[in-house]
Amino acid sequence: MTAPTRAPRRRALTLLLVGPLLCGLLLAGGITTTWLLFGEPVPAQGAVWFQVTKLGSARNEGGPQQPFFALILGTGARSDNLAESPDDPGLADAVHVIGVNPALKSATIIDIPRDTEGPGGAKVNSYIVNNPGGNELRTEADAVSSIVGVPITWVLRANFPHFQQMVDEIGGIDVNIPQPMDDDFSGAHFPVGPAHLNGEQALQFSRDRHSFSNGDISRTSNQGLLIVSALQTIQAKHPSAGDTVRLLATLGRHTKLDGVGVNDLFHMGSLSLTFDPANVKNVVLPVGAGGGSNLVKTGDATGLLADFADDGVLQSH
Amino acid sequence: MEARTPPCSSARPRRTRRRGVPVVAVLVVALVPALLLVGCSGGDDEKAAPTTTSAAPKTTVDIPLGEVTADSAGAPVTISGDQSHRVLDALTTYVKGATVQPLRSGKPATADFGAIFDGNTLASATTTDRGILFDEGLPQVAGDLTVTTQPVNLLGLGDQSGNLTLVTTSLVVDASGATKVKGAAPVHVVRLADFTLQPDGFGSWKITAYNVTVVRDGIDLAPTTTAAAATTTGATK
Numbered sequence: 001m002t003a004p005t006r007a008p009r010r011r012a013l014t015l016l017l018v019g020p021l022l023c024g025l026l027l028a029g030g031i032t033t034t035w036l037l038f039g040e041p042v043p044a045q046g047a048v049w050f051q052v053t054k055l056g057s058a059r060n061e062g063g064p065q066q067p068f069f070a071l072i073l074g075t076g077a078r079s080d081n082l083a084e085s086p087d088d089p090g091l092a093d094a095v096h097v098i099g100v101n102p103a104l105k106s107a108t109i110i111d112i113p114r115d116t117e118g119p120g121g122a123k124v125n126s127y128i129v130n131n132p133g134g135n136e137l138r139t140e141a142d143a144v145s146s147i148v149g150v151p152i153t154w155v156l157r158a159n160f161p162h163f164q165q166m167v168d169e170i171g172g173i174d175v176n177i178p179q180p181m182d183d184d185f186s187g188a189h190f191p192v193g194p195a196h197l198n199g200e201q202a203l204q205f206s207r208d209r210h211s212f213s214n215g216d217i218s219r220t221s222n223q224g225l226l227i228v229s230a231l232q233t234i235q236a237k238h239p240s241a242g243d244t245v246r247l248l249a250t251l252g253r254h255t256k257l258d259g260v261g262v263n264d265l266f267h268m269g270s271l272s273l274t275f276d277p278a279n280v281k282n283v284v285l286p287v288g289a290g291g292g293s294n295l296v297k298t299g300d301a302t303g304l305l306a307d308f309a310d311d312g313v314l315q316s317h
Numbered sequence: 318m319e320a321r322t323p324p325c326s327s328a329r330p331r332r333t334r335r336r337g338v339p340v341v342a343v344l345v346v347a348l349v350p351a352l353l354l355v356g357c358s359g360g361d362d363e364k365a366a367p368t369t370t371s372a373a374p375k376t377t378v379d380i381p382l383g384e385v386t387a388d389s390a391g392a393p394v395t396i397s398g399d400q401s402h403r404v405l406d407a408l409t410t411y412v413k414g415a416t417v418q419p420l421r422s423g424k425p426a427t428a429d430f431g432a433i434f435d436g437n438t439l440a441s442a443t444t445t446d447r448g449i450l451f452d453e454g455l456p457q458v459a460g461d462l463t464v465t466t467q468p469v470n471l472l473g474l475g476d477q478s479g480n481l482t483l484v485t486t487s488l489v490v491d492a493s494g495a496t497k498v499k500g501a502a503p504v505h506v507v508r509l510a511d512f513t514l515q516p517d518g519f520g521s522w523k524i525t526a527y528n529v530t531v532v533r534d535g536i537d538l539a540p541t542t543t544a545a546a547a548t549t550t551g552a553t554k
Contacts, residue, residue: 252390
């Protein structure tokens, strides 16, 4: 009695299982046959299956990978030939140690007042003229290194005429003048606020110490500010690689170098142009009264210089 | 009960035979073309490539020299013809190794890039910035691969002693070629590369700095690799 009902059920079940399989095979076969007979399906004219556009960029400026320290000196010499500079024997009244951290794209400028006492009790601005016939830049760097406690590998020095010419050749510097300046000695007469300084004015701005109650402390701070401002001014022009070559040629023409070549400066210059100026700190070395007119590092300097020495960047100051 | 048995037992095989004919036909229609297709397309992509030409497609990389100038921190310098030639040699080696070979083969670049990058840039170029500097992971170009470059200007920098110390270049390369996917857009690569090269002391010029931007479009592109290293920045948009 059960056999007649089982057979249709089995057939239905078989059909249910085999049917979809056969339909799938039929469909696949049909598509395959069509593909073979008429070729690969082509999308509508002008269309593509997938169109992906990707943009990427990468840069490597070369040059140092690890933190390093450079010394920037500005002397009062009126000529490359000191015999033609009776007003000044070439004392370094601008002394700035720059710690550069390429990985962090950060830098710190430590401004050292010219009267800061160095090894043997001399003022820091004088070592450069106390080594006649020797390597005056290295002598100065060694003295500064002992004050700051970092190894100085690169030294750049400019005197009055070369500084002026250099600033003029790069097209001047935009500076936000922090304090009013009215000084006949240097010729600096500037109100507070933004100013575009040519070479002569930039020199006046850098030399003025009589406009401030703390004299050379503000002056050295302004010199550091001018360095940061120069970076900002150049960055604002979005220089190409070719522009950077010309800038570095200009720098090389107007500076004396020790421990660094123009090609190193090119790589370093290219890298520094990628720095956010906000990541370049400008700090005056904390100093107080010492013997005579000398200044000596205060207790505050110890922690600051330790923070500076480890990676060229001030994290806690 | 027994009288019903013979018709039932004899009818079932008949129905099965009748139903079997279309099933076999369907299977033949479905499977034979599929087997034919498998047989025709078996093997790797190289074997399946169009057989319209017997000679392998060739790609010529010819980088024309543009304006050659120099500035100097010391005495005036010039870039000699030989120096220009060596710089172009380095750039040509780069284009062939970074673009032509990977697109032609569909495989990673195998050239000796240590011959044209210094140690510092080689490290970043072949690791963190590899996805930007090398056209790897793209569909293989099956037919002609067209590579065009704009004239390359050279700008030299002289040191304070009047020696040529480095050369900067701006290389613009446009490469495109059809892939094996019919109807799909060709792979198209445009690379703008500012390279700085310095002499290595053995007569060759090596890349010591780069600033590279690349735009690729086409089908089925692998993700562009980016990363940042010590003095290396990478970014994608």
